[in-house]
Amino acid sequence: MSDMNTAMVEKYRNSFLKEVEANVEEGEWVKMCMQCGVCSGSCPLGPHWAHPPQEIFMMIRAGKREEVLASDSMWMCTSCYNCIVRCPRELPITHIMHGLATYAKKLGLVPKGQATAEFSQIFWNNMMKKGRVNELKLGLSLYFKDGFGQGIKNAMANQKLGMNMMKAKRMSAAEFFGGHGIKDVSGLQKMIKKAEEIEAAKLEANK
Amino acid sequence: MAKHEYSYYPGCSSQNGASSSNLKRSIDTMCEVLDVKLNEIPDWNCCSASIGYGGGSVLPRMTLSARNIALSEQAHPDQDIVATCAACWLATKEASERFAHDENFFKEANTALAEANLKMTNKKPIRHMAEVLIEDIGYEQLQSGVKKSLEGIKIAGYVGCQTNRPFGIDGESFENPMYLDKMVDALGGESIKTYEKKVQCCGGALAFSEPDKSQEMIKGIIEAAYDNGADMIVTPCPLCQANVEIYQDDINAKFNTKFNMPVVYYSQLISVAYGKNASDAALDGQIIKAKKLEDLAAK
Numbered sequence: 001m002s003d004m005n006t007a008m009v010e011k012y013r014n015s016f017l018k019e020v021e022a023n024v025e026e027g028e029w030v031k032m033c034m035q036c037g038v039c040s041g042s043c044p045l046g047p048h049w050a051h052p053p054q055e056i057f058m059m060i061r062a063g064k065r066e067e068v069l070a071s072d073s074m075w076m077c078t079s080c081y082n083c084i085v086r087c088p089r090e091l092p093i094t095h096i097m098h099g100l101a102t103y104a105k106k107l108g109l110v111p112k113g114q115a116t117a118e119f120s121q122i123f124w125n126n127m128m129k130k131g132r133v134n135e136l137k138l139g140l141s142l143y144f145k146d147g148f149g150q151g152i153k154n155a156m157a158n159q160k161l162g163m164n165m166m167k168a169k170r171m172s173a174a175e176f177f178g179g180h181g182i183k184d185v186s187g188l189q190k191m192i193k194k195a196e197e198i199e200a201a202k203l204e205a206n207k
Numbered sequence: 208m209a210k211h212e213y214s215y216y217p218g219c220s221s222q223n224g225a226s227s228s229n230l231k232r233s234i235d236t237m238c239e240v241l242d243v244k245l246n247e248i249p250d251w252n253c254c255s256a257s258i259g260y261g262g263g264s265v266l267p268r269m270t271l272s273a274r275n276i277a278l279s280e281q282a283h284p285d286q287d288i289v290a291t292c293a294a295c296w297l298a299t300k301e302a303s304e305r306f307a308h309d310e311n312f313f314k315e316a317n318t319a320l321a322e323a324n325l326k327m328t329n330k331k332p333i334r335h336m337a338e339v340l341i342e343d344i345g346y347e348q349l350q351s352g353v354k355k356s357l358e359g360i361k362i363a364g365y366v367g368c369q370t371n372r373p374f375g376i377d378g379e380s381f382e383n384p385m386y387l388d389k390m391v392d393a394l395g396g397e398s399i400k401t402y403e404k405k406v407q408c409c410g411g412a413l414a415f416s417e418p419d420k421s422q423e424m425i426k427g428i429i430e431a432a433y434d435n436g437a438d439m440i441v442t443p444c445p446l447c448q449a450n451v452e453i454y455q456d457d458i459n460a461k462f463n464t465k466f467n468m469p470v471v472y473y474s475q476l477i478s479v480a481y482g483k484n485a486s487d488a489a490l491d492g493q494i495i496k497a498k499k500l501e502d503l504a505a506k
Binding site: 025044045048075076078079080081082084085086094098099101102105106115116117118119120121123124125127128131132133135142160161164165167168169170171172174175180182183184187188190191192193194195196198199 | 219220222223224225226227228229250251252253255256257258259260261262263264265266267270271274315316318319320321322323324325368369372373375381407408410411412413415416417420421424449453454456457491492493494
């Protein structure tokens with residue numbers, strides 16, 4: 001368990017809802033949920049969530065901290081915003097799901113091997129390196145995330161797709177050597193570091 | 208001087224050799240025929256799309272968009288920011304709205320921006336290319352320039368998610384937006400107004416991380432196009448285009464279907480209807496050839 005997680009458990013012993021309100025993006029909206037279920041019914045990944053949004057909201061209020069933060073449910077969000085536009089109370093549900101995912105990550109509670117959590121981090125690292133996404137490397141990192149052998153298998157299985165993309169000039173081998181990027185990479189990285197510091201300080205203060 | 212000028216945010220997938228480079232090429236052609244000038248934001252960066260949240264939490268993510276807004280203010284102070292990618296548009300607009308509604312957040316983003324020697328005032332409208340077509344050009348003018356009508360081509364308008372939600376196009380419904388159909392009709396094509404999967408999610412980034420779950424949804428999008436007698440699908444979104452086009456082989460293998468449905472961009476329809484050739488319309492960038500459009504372009 002991370003130190004931050006231990007500290008948060010201690011501080012918010014009596015109310016997980018308060019913890020979510022204080023630390024999760026748009027978390028202050030959770031208590032406005034009226035349990036109508038439109039979000040869960042509207043979600044394209046509906047059948048695949050262990051706990052769809054409506055249930056997550058109720059679980060937060062019921063203090064089921066571990067069950068919520070360590071679940072893979074919020075990682076099922078495809079960011080389609082169907083729940084947001086349909087919610088009768090206009091809760092920013094998509095953002096709350098992203099916020100719960102981010103918070104779980106900061107506390108070190110994401111289930112090991114959660115595929116979307118892994119892809120999300122790969123995407124972020126890829127983008128941070130040069131300020132723009134390198135799609136070829138993004139694809140390769142995804143194929144090879146579980147080791148070299150599995151990577152080769154994945155690459156072989158997707159060979160035709162890769163060739164099709166190359167032929168259509170929508171994937172470029174040149175991306176492997178350098179590729180697209182911005183000029184002021186160091187400025188961008190400093191800027192992100194600062195933003196992360198500002199956020200970390202806030203989280204620390206809430207401990 | 209061009210009739211309309213915008214500060215342009217093309218996004219990562221539109222770059223040369225990237226997955227929607229065909230969108231960029233056809234957008235360039237479309238803008239040329241419509242007398243629209245897109246001025247690229249110098250040194251623009253990735254917005255982290257909608258999947259970045261697992262790596263970057265809210266302030267770092269939104270600061271990425273703040274940098275693009277700041278660079279646009281510097282280079283093109285009097286021009287609206289226009290994006291062609293759904294995720295680019297959504298991320299930038301969402302960031303801009305949050306900065307506008309939360310002064311603290313706005314200050315924090317500017318504190319971070321200062322590290323890159325930038326400053327943002329956040330006064331610019333953030334617009335989607337579809338808004339430019341509808342609001343600044345209009346269906347009538349769009350129709351008046353048609354040289355080769357898309358007559359007889361049945362086209363399923365697939366709007367997808369993020370061009371439609373949460374912001375959408377002003378005056379359009381989230382559940383049944385009609386603007387893509389109206390565009391098709393303006394070009395002389397046959398829109399399929401009853402295409403029931405027009406706002407169905409394609410899985411977005413989960414097409415990479417959860418392929419089985421996503422491909423099941425993509426299958427429905429294609430199947431409904433066939434059921435409605437479509438010759439092709441048209442979409443404004445680069446990820447929708449890629450997801451719905453490139454996995455058809457996989458889906459056929461998995462579900463024993465025989466899909467071979469072209470998925471094109473509105474900019475490709477407009478380019479061909481305005482008399483441009485297949486290469487200018489970037490039809491060579493299709494993995495599933497849009498034969499009817501190629502034939503029309505060759506006429």
